Amino acid sequence: MKKYLQILSLAVLLSAISIESFATHIVGGTLTYEYLGGNQYRIHLTVYRDCFGGQAPFDDPAVVGVFDINNNLITTVPMTLGTITQIPGTINNPCTTAPTNVCTEVTTYTDVVTLPPIAGGYQMAYQRCCRNAVIQNIQTPGDVGSTFYTQIPNATQVGNNSSARFTNLPPLYLCSGLQFVFDHSATDPDGDQLVYSLCTPHDGLDANTPGGNNFTPDPPPYGYVTWTNPYNLNDMMGGTQPLTINPNTGQLIVTPNTIGTFVVGVCVSEVRNGVIINTVQRDFQFTVANCNVQVISSFFTPNIQCGNFVQFTNNSQGATNYSWNFGDGGTSNQQAPNHTYGNIGSYVVTLVASDNQTGCADTSILNLTLIDTLTATASGDAAICLGDGVQLNASGGISYTWTPITGLSDPNIANPIATPLVTTTYYVTVVDSAGCSGVDSVTVTINPPPVIDVGPDTAICAGQCVQLAASGGLTFLWSPSTGLDDPNIANPLACPSQTTTYTVTVSGPSGNLVVNGDFNQGNTGFSSDY
Numbered sequence: 004m005k006k007y008l009q010i011l012s013l014a015v016l017l018s019a020i021s022i023e024s025f026a027t028h029i030v031g032g033t034l035t036y037e038y039l040g041g042n043q044y045r046i047h048l049t050v051y052r053d054c055f056g057g058q059a060p061f062d063d064p065a066v067v068g069v070f071d072i073n074n075n076l077i078t079t080v081p082m083t084l085g086t087i088t089q090i091p092g093t094i095n096n097p098c099t100t101a102p103t104n105v106c107t108e109v110t111t112y113t114d115v116v117t118l119p120p121i122a123g124g125y126q127m128a129y130q131r132c133c134r135n136a137v138i139q140n141i142q143t144p145g146d147v148g149s150t151f152y153t154q155i156p157n158a159t160q161v162g163n164n165s166s167a168r169f170t171n172l173p174p175l176y177l178c179s180g181l182q183f184v185f186d187h188s189a190t191d192p193d194g195d196q197l198v199y200s201l202c203t204p205h206d207g208l209d210a211n212t213p214g215g216n217n218f219t220p221d222p223p224p225y226g227y228v229t230w231t232n233p234y235n236l237n238d239m240m241g242g243t244q245p246l247t248i249n250p251n252t253g254q255l256i257v258t259p260n261t262i263g264t265f266v267v268g269v270c271v272s273e274v275r276n277g278v279i280i281n282t283v284q285r286d287f288q289f290t291v292a293n294c295n296v297q298v299i300s301s302f303f304t305p306n307i308q309c310g311n312f313v314q315f316t317n318n319s320q321g322a323t324n325y326s327w328n329f330g331d332g333g334t335s336n337q338q339a340p341n342h343t344y345g346n347i348g349s350y351v352v353t354l355v356a357s358d359n360q361t362g363c364a365d366t367s368i369l370n371l372t373l374i375d376t377l378t379a380t381a382s383g384d385a386a387i388c389l390g391d392g393v394q395l396n397a398s399g400g401i402s403y404t405w406t407p408i409t410g411l412s413d414p415n416i417a418n419p420i421a422t423p424l425v426t427t428t429y430y431v432t433v434v435d436s437a438g439c440s441g442v443d444s445v446t447v448t449i450n451p452p453p454v455i456d457v458g459p460d461t462a463i464c465a466g467q468c469v470q471l472a473a474s475g476g477l478t479f480l481w482s483p484s485t486g487l488d489d490p491n492i493a494n495p496l497a498c499p500s501q502t503t504t505y506t507v508t509v510s511g512p513s514g515n516l517v518v519n520g521d522f523n524q525g526n527t528g529f530s531s532d533y
Contacts (some may be wrong), residue, residue, distance in 0.1 A: 028053055029131045030107065031287035034067070034151040036127070037165040037192065042119045044155065046080055047111055047168075048129055051287070054089065054106040061087065065112050065129060068220035072123025079219055082112035090175060098363035099178065099294045107175065118155060125155040130220040132208035138288065139263045140234035148207030148214070149286055150225045156280045165192040166283050167271045173287065178294035179260055180320075182244060182301060182367040187269055187285075188253035195273040195280070199253040201246065202270035203227040203236055204286040228266060240265045240289060243301075249370070256368075258301065259291040297321050300356035300365035302339075307372045309439030311344040315352075321363070322356035330371070347373040379433035379441035386448040392422040395445050400433035421447050455509045468498040476509030 032050040039045055046067055052060075063084035069077045090107045118125055132148030134141075141147065156164055167189040177183045189197055205225045208214045230236070238245040244258035248269060255269070267289055272282040301318040317325065317339040327335040329342045330350030344350065350371045357364035382396040395411075396418045397403050405414040410423035421429060428446045455475035463469050471487075472494045473479055484490040486499035497505065 028133050028135050028145075029149055030135060031285070032129075032149065032151050033169065033283060033285045034127060034129055034153045035166045035168050035283055036153065036155065038163045039115065040163075041117075042158075043115055043117050045113060045115050046082070046127070047113055048082060048151065049109065049111045050129075050131070050151075051090075051107055051109045053135060054108045061108075061110050062131065062214070062216050062218070064217060066217060066219055067114075067127055067129050068222070069116065069118065070126040070128070070222055071121060072126070074126070074222040074224070076219070076222060077118075077125065078116065080114050080116050081217065082114040085110045085112055090172075098297050098361065120158040122157060124157040126152070126223050127155065128152045128220045128223065128225065130207040130214050130218070132213040133210055134266070135264060135288070137264050138266055139261075140231055140239060140265045141228040142231050144266070146210045147228055148209060150205035150207040150220070151284070151286065152205055152223070152225060153283050154281050161275055161278075161280050163193075164195075164273070164275075164280060166281055167191040167195070167197055167273055168283070169269075169271070169285055173255075173289070176290045176292050177257070177259055178296055179262055179291050180258070180299050180301075181294070181296060181365065182256065182258045184368055185255040186253065187248065187255045189271045189283070191273055193273070193275075195275045197253070198272045198274055198279075199248050199250050200270050200272070201236060201239065201248055202268040202284055203230070204266055204268040204284065234265075239267050240291070256370075257289075259289070262291055262293055264288055264290045296363075296365065297361055298356055298358050298363040298365045300354050300367040302352075302354050302367060302369065304352075304369065304371065305437065306370060307374065307437040309374055309376070309437050311347060311373055312341065313344065313371065313373070314341050315339055317354070319354070319356040319365075319367075321358055322365075323359050324357045326355040326357070328353040344373055347375045349373075374437065374439055377433055377435050377439040377441035379431060379443040381431050381443035381445045384446045384448070386450050388452075389424065389449050390422070392420045393447060395419055395421050395429060395431070395447075397431045397433055397443065399441065400435040402434045404432045404434075406430050406432075421445075423447050423449065425449055455507075457507060465500075468496050471495050471497050471505065471507075473507045473509060478510045480508045480510075482506050482508075 030051050030053050035047045036044045048065060048067060050061060061084055064081035067080040067082065069080065071077055087108050087110045090109055129151045130148060134144045134147050134149065136145030138144035153166055169187065169189045171186050173185055191197055204227065206228050234241065240246050240257055240259050241261050242257055242259040244256065246257040246267065248255050265288065267287055269285045270282050272279045299320040303316045303318060304313055325336060325338055327340055330352050331344055333342055352369045352371050353366060355364055355366050377399060380398050385393045387393050398417065403415065403417045405411055405419060408414040410421050410427065412420040426448045428444055430442055430444045432440055432442050434440045455473060457473045461469050474493060479491065479493045481487055481490040481495055486497055486503060487495040489495045
């Protein structure tokens, strides 16, 4: 079975395969629009429902609410029910039989609305309850609805906009233990940059207020479904290879291993001039079934590695032949080969596992990134006084080792405090999650104390003044300030009325040094010593 699964199937995945299905409900959808000119927009609302049992019909009409940026209702757009299509539950693997207890219907509502530019643009939403009670990765699924939401930015600020639209429809179900690779990319009529991410689906109405024909959606903001432990945004389905999406291409990859139904959210954001102007979310379900596949292709090596030598672990099942393509032109028919790449970089590794007797085959892929050495970054050099400390800082990895350890508060953290007794160069080794390492250094210089000269003691007569003088620093502070014309300069004029001891604090590049001076008064005058 080739895992790219070019099946024009469903944007949602059904409620029960190889498990009993009940409570047929809305199972996903998306809300998009296109700009037609003259402040007119054509709205597209696509909704999927589980029809196994014939309950929860599509709304007719389905109402999209249009709100301003302050969440005030501007208008409603009632849309007549369109053509209903049943999605066939097929899969393109000759060694797998599709289940028969599958029924999913899809319809797309369309209508045109006039929306002149306003400050902040518009928000649009459609709401319905409820989801399938068999969903196992969110809390109370049978009492949680859906909100399909998007925005129209202010045309006077960013220009006219048509939202991005997903290109392909995911298949009806996934097979437990099989890697699933799917092109979930979108197109944008305006040529905006598209960025993909997994996102938590919005919740919506509840069983007490399920919505329905002519129901006006509640105003924003909208909440989100609550994940059930151990599932979360970074692991929506579990499995040996958690669900991920390539932010640049929209490629979905997952290897599920738990039978059941899972809610998934995929978002595509439009970026114009470096700013996100709108995001479209596809809310749908993946149902994982026991497909009894005779051949499973599966292999492992870390996605990001240091260096160009790679070892592969083959976890395939039911296969007798193996065909490897390492993505650089190299191939192998070994069960678990090693491969040396000529250059660092990114490669797509493919393994086709097959069985001669049955003729069944399966394909799995892995996006491999090889890097050379890690670029470690440490803070700049520093100069301190003896006895002072300075905080060192390093970044770029997950573990840090500083040497020498002398004078460090903790040599195994990114930001230790250094209090060396002599000028010391500290080296930090940074290691990342791929095992790559890099080294950077910081030199902490111990500056010598300033050489201070305040000259000899001085004796003056009553009523006389004397020019004090200090040197050897950058700043000066004399105390007390009594009798001084300026205590903050190197050479203040001192006119004391009695014998006075003046203390000058001199600071230089490496800190302060305090020097004392005396003014001594005799019968005929003052003796000044400073």
